Amino acid sequence: xxxxxxxxxxxxxxxxxxxxxxxxxxxxxxxxxxxxxxxxxxxxxxxxxxxxxxxxxxxxxxxxxxxxxxxxxxxxxxxxxxxxxxxxxxxxxxxxxxxxxxxxxxxxxxxxxxxxxxxxxxxxxxxxxxxxxxxxxxxxxxxxxxxxxxxxxxxxxxxxxxxxxxxxxxxxxxxxxxxxxxxxxxxxxxxxxxxxxxxxxxxxxxxxxxxxxxxxxxxxxxxxxxxxxxxxxxxxxxxxxxxxxxxxxxxxxxxxxxxxxxxxxxxxxxxxxxxxxxxxxxxxxxxxxxxxxxxxxxxxxxxxxxxxxxxxxxxxxxxxxxxxxxxxxxxxxxxxxxxxxxxxxxxxxxxxxxxxxxxxxxxxxxxxxxxxxxxxxxxxxxxxxxxxxxxxxxxxxxxxxxxxxxxxxxxxxxxxxxxxxxxxxxx
Numbered sequence: 001x002x003x004x005x006x007x008x009x010x011x012x013x014x015x016x017x018x019x020x021x022x023x024x025x026x027x028x029x030x031x032x033x034x035x036x037x038x039x040x041x042x043x044x045x046x047x048x049x050x051x052x053x054x055x056x057x058x059x060x061x062x063x064x065x066x067x068x069x070x071x072x073x074x075x076x077x078x079x080x081x082x083x084x085x086x087x088x089x090x091x092x093x094x095x096x097x098x099x100x101x102x103x104x105x106x107x108x109x110x111x112x113x114x115x116x117x118x119x120x121x122x123x124x125x126x127x128x129x130x131x132x133x134x135x136x137x138x139x140x141x142x143x144x145x146x147x148x149x150x151x152x153x154x155x156x157x158x159x160x161x162x163x164x165x166x167x168x169x170x171x172x173x174x175x176x177x178x179x180x181x182x183x184x185x186x187x188x189x190x191x192x193x194x195x196x197x198x199x200x201x202x203x204x205x206x207x208x209x210x211x212x213x214x215x216x217x218x219x220x221x222x223x224x225x226x227x228x229x230x231x232x233x234x235x236x237x238x239x240x241x242x243x244x245x246x247x248x249x250x251x252x253x254x255x256x257x258x259x260x261x262x263x264x265x266x267x268x269x270x271x272x273x274x275x276x277x278x279x280x281x282x283x284x285x286x287x288x289x290x291x292x293x294x295x296x297x298x299x300x301x302x303x304x305x306x307x308x309x310x311x312x313x314x315x316x317x318x319x320x321x322x323x324x325x326x327x328x329x330x331x332x333x334x335x336x337x338x339x340x341x342x343x344x345x346x347x348x349x350x351x352x353x354x355x356x357x358x359x360x361x362x363x364x365x366x367x368x369x370x371x372x373x374x375x376x377x378x379x380x381x382x383x384x385x386x387x388x389x390x391x392x393x394x395x396x397x398x399x400x401x402x403x404x405x406x407x408x409x410x411x412x413x414x415x416x417x418x419x420x421x422x423x424x425x426x427x
Contacts, residue, residue, distance in 0.1 A: 010038055010041050011077065012082050013027070014078045015081045015082025016082050016088035016091060017058065018075060018079050018082075019082060020088070021057055021059045023088055024058040027088065030089070030092055035096050040071070044063055044067060044071065044078075047066035048063060060076075060079065107127050107130075124274045128277045128278065131277070159171075160175070160283070162196050163199040164375075164390070164399075166401060170383045171382070172382040173320060175282055175283075175320050176317075177355040177356065178311045178321045178323070178355050179320070179356045179358070180325050181322060181324050181358045182324070182326070182343075182359045183327055183359065183360040183361060184327050185326070187360045187361055188360060189288075191398075193324055194208065194218060194221055195225055196322070197259055198226060201258045201259035204258060204282040206281060206284070206285065207279060208262065209286045211267065211288065212265065212291060219261070223247060223254070226250060227254070228398070229246060231395055232395060262275060264286075266293060269292060269294075269310055269313060273313050276313075284319055284321050284322065285324070286324065289303070290303060290325065294309075303349070303350070307353045327343045338359075341379060354379060355381045356380045356381065360375055361374050362374075363389065371391065371393065372391065374387050374390070375390055388401070389402050
């Protein structure tokens with residue numbers, strides 16, 4: 001339904017353009033054809049864009065030459081409504097606001113007639129896009145850029161912490177980044193992601209979107225991790241009295257974490273985006289990327305589009321997007337089992353889009369402590385590459401950094417145990 005306010009704003013914007021050709025460049029940079037709900041006014045606007053792009057003057061005479069004499073009355077009407085261009089930016093804002101409202105009303109009418117929940121999700125996704133649209137091109141002069149630079153340098157910057165000092169010293173993560181955490185099955189990437197998400201949830205609202213694990217099972221892992229309780233006993237529902245006391249003690253702290261678990265089986269990027277916007281998630285974890293529904297004729301094209309959409313989601317909406325990804329099994333056959341960027345499965349686009357790529361894998365060294373993991377930074381736009389070791393405790397689903405000397409000691413113990421077992425077997 002097109003309201004009178006929408007009509008007035010649209011006529012006013014075109015009127016300003018016609019009476020003052022000098023604003024044509026700025027006006028066109030701040031608007032787009034979709035801002036006009038009236039087909040005739042959209043035609044006039046498109047004619048103005050065509051003329052401006054060709055380097056010609058944009059006025060009533062030249063536009064009439066493109067649109068035809070039948071547009072005489074419409075052009076005269078617009079100029080009568082707006083005899084001056086004063087306040088033209090205000091009219092653009094009013095037009096775009098009214099256009100958004102009109103489009104939302106049209107979606108609301110469609111929502112009343114949906115037949116499946118999938119249709120409803122698609123409409124909600126479109127509504128989220130409308131509400132988050134940025135219509136104005138943001139052009140920054142060097143003078144403005146330097147003012148912003150000096151202002152920012154006078155303020156201490158807080159980056160998003162991942163919970164590991166050695167990783168935080170490499171990554172300078174911020175809202176709007178797209179980060180991949182890759183690993184092979186059973187490497188522990190879901191447990192690692194949950195630990196990171198719970199930590200980030202102490203400062204920001206975090207959504208953990210799982211496409212293959214239920215919230216109940218994720219909660220079991222979180223309780224084991226945050227309360228240091230045996231994961232096996234939780235699964236068997238055989239917690240000890242002491243463990244129950246620990247859960248009660250840490251219940252309030254765990255519950256206060258701004259972490260939301262979202263079952264997302266069968267979802268696409270648009271479903272996650274609409275939910276993240278409605279729930280105001282500043283950080284989104286996705287477990288995992290290859291399970292998302294995507295557009296395309298084959299799996300390669302689908303994963304490519306998923307990666308592009310996640311990158312756009314992060315940048316456009318200022319959300320830190322952390323997507324888990326499978327690694328191919330090809331690297332396991334190499335002498336050096338350390339993964340590389342080429343081991344990301346199904347599309348090289350993931351490598352291109354990500355601001356950072358982390359790879360979690362089991363340490364292949366025969367002297368490595370049991371359950372030792374390596375976390376390798378394969379790509380990092382803002383910091384340095386490298387890797388470090390993590391101790392993974394499967395019984396409590398926790399990852400911890402080795403402190404100074406601990407890793408060397410653990411490797412020496414493992415080596416000594418191996419020699420002792422060899423001697424025992426010989427005797």
